[in-house]
Amino acid sequence: MWYTREEQALVIGAFYSMNGFQQCVGGLIAYGIAQLDHLKLKNWQILFTLLGSLTFVWGIFVLWWLPDSPIRAKCFSEEDRILMAERVRKNDTGIQNREFKMYQAIEALTDPTVWAVVLISFTNALPTGGLGAFSNIILNAFGFTQLQTYLLAIAQGAIIMVFLFSAAYLSSRYNQKLLLAFIYTLPNIAGTIVFLCVQTSPRTKVGLLMAFYCMQGFGAVAVLNLAIMSNNIAGRSKQVIASSLVFISWAVGNAIGPQVFRDNDKPRYIKAFVAHIVVYGVQLATIVFLRVRLMRRNVLKRRAQSLPATRGNGEETGENLAHKQAFDDLTDRENPDFRYLY
Numbered sequence: 608m609w610y611t612r613e614e615q616a617l618v619i620g621a622f623y624s625m626n627g628f629q630q631c632v633g634g635l636i637a638y639g640i641a642q643l644d645h646l647k648l649k650n651w652q653i654l655f656t657l658l659g660s661l662t663f664v665w666g667i668f669v670l671w672w673l674p675d676s677p678i679r680a681k682c683f684s685e686e687d688r689i690l691m692a693e694r695v696r697k698n699d700t701g702i703q704n705r706e707f708k709m710y711q712a713i714e715a716l717t718d719p720t721v722w723a724v725v726l727i728s729f730t731n732a733l734p735t736g737g738l739g740a741f742s743n744i745i746l747n748a749f750g751f752t753q754l755q756t757y758l759l760a761i762a763q764g765a766i767i768m769v770f771l772f773s774a775a776y777l778s779s780r781y782n783q784k785l786l787l788a789f790i791y792t793l794p795n796i797a798g799t800i801v802f803l804c805v806q807t808s809p810r811t812k813v814g815l816l817m818a819f820y821c822m823q824g825f826g827a828v829a830v831l832n833l834a835i836m837s838n839n840i841a842g843r844s845k846q847v848i849a850s851s852l853v854f855i856s857w858a859v860g861n862a863i864g865p866q867v868f869r870d871n872d873k874p875r876y877i878k879a880f881v882a883h884i885v886v887y888g889v890q891l892a893t894i895v896f897l898r899v900r901l902m903r904r905n906v907l908k909r910r911a912q913s914l915p916a917t918r919g920n921g922e923e924t925g926e927n928l929a930h931k932q933a934f935d936d937l938t939d940r941e942n943p944d945f946r947y948l949y
Contacts, residue, residue: 619837620775620830627771627826630764633658638757706936711844714938720904721849723897724836727788729856730890731832734795734883735825736864741876745819748874749812759816767823774827784831784838785898785949789891791827796887798822802880828890829857838948839901842938901947908943 636657640650648656674680715721738745742763746756774791778784798821805811805818833853840849867879939945 617775617779619833620771620778623826623830624768624771627764627767627769630767631761632764634757634760634764637760638754641754641757706843707847708842708844708936711842711938712848714842714940715840715845715848715852718840718845718940719900720839720897721845721852723893723900724832724840724849725852725856726893727828727832727890727897728853729860730886730893731825731828732857732860733864733867733886734799734822735829736861737868737879737883738822738825738864739861740865741868742819744874745876746816749807749815750809751812751816763820763823766820767826770824770827771830774830778831778834782948784835785894785901788828788831788835789894791824791831792887792891792894794821794824796884799880799883799887802875803877803884807875835897835949840939841942841945843936845938898949901949904947908946911943 633654637650637654640653643653742760743753743756746759747753751759770791774787777787781787798818801815801818801821805815807815836849836853837846840846867882868876869878872878937945939947
């Protein structure tokens with residue numbers, strides 16, 4: 608990572624905020640396409656072709672122009688590259704290393720911290736997959752027309768961006784990622800409970816819409832979870848395995864998510880939202896477990912070095928860590944100077 612541990616949540620949040628932005632732009636484009644008549648292609652086919660073509664062209668530009676790391680960027684001098692490496696020394700998570708170390712891969716596969724992050728990724732992605740695939744059908748069930756759902760997607764995208772930016776800012780400001788992940792899961796639960804308890808009628812459709820918007824906090828939890836992974840898993844090979852497992856769990860969660868929405872349960876999909884409540888409960892329990900585990904790991908490291916206590920977020924107070932092994936490609940378990948942030 609080429610950003611300090613404090614900056615990483617902001618960078619990840621800015622990247623993921625484009626999910627919300629594309630909701631806004633996509634809603635506008637979909638609404639415009641829906642106004643066209645007598646087209647041989649269906650609306651979704653036009654939308655996919657247009658956005659897919661733009662993505663392909665932009666991907667070629669990025670491949671040609673964007674360097675794979677600051678060290679390879681031609682715009683920086685040798686001195687600048689050294690300074691960039693030194694400013695992230697205290698991360699103790701290492702920098703780019705192309706040597707694959709099998710022992711680090713094994714450590715990743717046996718580390719409860721890695722599996723906790725993987726489980727959070729899965730439990731966060733499963734409701735997301737279902738809500739993303741069936742959002743228009745759900746909103747139609749509230750009494751909104753198809754064209755109205757396209758416009759409502761603009762507000763949905765803006766709310767996603769608010770969740771993402773606020774989570775990234777608060778994480779950077781207070782460095783309490785797991786606590787914030789717990790808090791940002793609660794609006795999802797509240798919105799789901801409203802779906803389960805409130806009947807559909809013209810008088811309740813606005814309230815149900817607000818509940819649906821509350822359930823967009825999943826993006827904030829995803830950003831915080833990725834920041835937790837990048838902050839607390841060191842060693843290049845271990846990071847590669849961990850990030851691969853997180854991506855796989857995210858993909859599996861998104862694939863399973865739509866499957867809990869069954870035809871015989873529409874249009875309200877009560878059973879699907881009961882499943883979401885259970886999944887959110889597992890997510891909250893995993894967040895608590897991970898925070899307690901990381902706190903415990905810091906205590907053990909400080910005892911091994913006979914050092915004083917840290918703040919409540921894992922940052923050192925009276926410790927004077929030299930970070931001499933920061934660039935030795937050590938895992939978080941190996942490096943005595945490594946401190947977990949939570």
